[in-house]
Amino acid sequence: MEKIKYGLMGCSRKQTNVGDYVQAIAAKQYLPTVDVYRDREELNTYKGEDIKMIMNGWYMHNADNWPPSKSIDPLFVSMHINSSVYDGMTRPESINYFKQHQPIGCRDKATANLLQKHGVDAYFSGCLTLTLGKTYIRKEENVTDEILFIDPLFHYFTLGEMFKTPQKLLSRLKRRRFFEFKLREKIFKTQFSKNFLKKAKFVTQIIPETTVENNFQIADEYLQRLCNAKFVVTSRIHCALPCLAMGTPVIFLNGGFEGFGDRFNSRFEGLIDFFNRIDISKEGKITRNFNLHEKIDFKNFPKNKETHKEYAANLIRSCEGFINEK
Known part of the structure; x- marks a missing residue:
């Protein structure tokens, strides 16, 4: 019997967001082997042996590179269609391709709604990174003292960021968002204790x-x-x-995205409901979706929600079933 080949889809840009590779690792944990690695922008030009591929992730920069090669047997789960390519990804050729491989599991509800409007059997699956707890297992004896602030409110540029990069300064002046650096400082000051912030390590993705x-x-x-x-x-x-998947206590700071329009924010639809959040409105109003009224501190940190677990279990079943198919 001929051995089944497996492909891993990812992003081959040299400078990128580590989140692209986090999504690839989420798919990789289901594969017996990785026989082919393929950039998501080059799926249409693949001409090798037939491969099975889990097709999660962000699609894409150029819709002319879609649909993928017929040599790829796909499982569509956790797919996000970027708003910039809505038209290209819903061309008749693309819709016919999706219908050949439906149902299509979508990372966000906006993607599911888009495909459903074009007659595709699509559903909100959540993100495959919700299953990373299969590989990265949190054990109490290994927990460190690290408090990580990872790109918190990264769309609220600091003064230093704006004056270091003229494009950022001009962008904020044009959008009347220059003084958001003060809002960033206000959020940190009002939501977190001094000792908590002092202990925190600020890291970028x-x-x-x-x-x-x-x-x-x-x-x-x-x-x-x-x-x-x-x-x-x-x-x-x-x-x-991934923090939810692993059981690491996490808070999502939801602010600074409103300047990019509804289509940009649509990538959060469904996913954002899984998080304990501090929400910041366009007007600067700060609210929480969890019931802690004091400042966030070492002994005052909300317990993660568990609404994601059903989606994670379904994703695991889908991926394992796809890989185990003969």
């Missing part, structure tokens, strides 16, 4: 220019660090989602 292989190693080390952290505060969904 943007990784340096290096090789794809090294980026996978960086992502693996990043996930291990999240798994063992004491607490995490972030505005990155591919930090918060």
